[in-house]
Amino acid sequence: MLDSQLLTDQILTPVLGITDIRGDDRIDFVGGIRGLDELVKRCNEDCVAAFAMYPVQLDELMNIADAGLIMPPKSTWFEPKPRDGVVCRCFD
Numbered sequence: 001m002l003d004s005q006l007l008t009d010q011i012l013t014p015v016l017g018i019t020d021i022r023g024d025d026r027i028d029f030v031g032g033i034r035g036l037d038e039l040v041k042r043c044n045e046d047c048v049a050a051f052a053m054y055p056v057q058l059d060e061l062m063n064i065a066d067a068g069l070i071m072p073p074k075s076t077w078f079e080p081k082p083r084d085g086v087v088c089r090c091f092d
Contacts, residue, residue: 002060003053004075011051021073032077 012018018027028047030038032055039050056075064071 002056002064002072002075005072007051007053008072029077033079 008018008021012021012027016026018024021027028042030042030050036052039052043050053075056071061071
């Protein structure tokens with residue numbers, strides 16, 4: 001199970017009452033490229049708490065895809081970003 005799903009199942013929903021991660025105004029997402037400093041900054045400015053998730057590993061992503069499942073909300077940040085709409089493959 002992904003860390004983001006554990007956070008949802010064990011803290012966000014039962015403790016904080018957040019059932020709609022995509023639509024609840026009490027939760028926000030900070031892209032991983034901004035780092036932990038951004039989470040600290042946000043807590044000092046306009047947030048009460050922040051959670052940093054360990055990046056999803058490729059084998060976890062592949063297992064989810066192979067099972068025909070989808071990633072939970074807030075767990076789909078990837079770096080580096082692939083180019084939009086372009087797939088490149090070099091042939092010898």
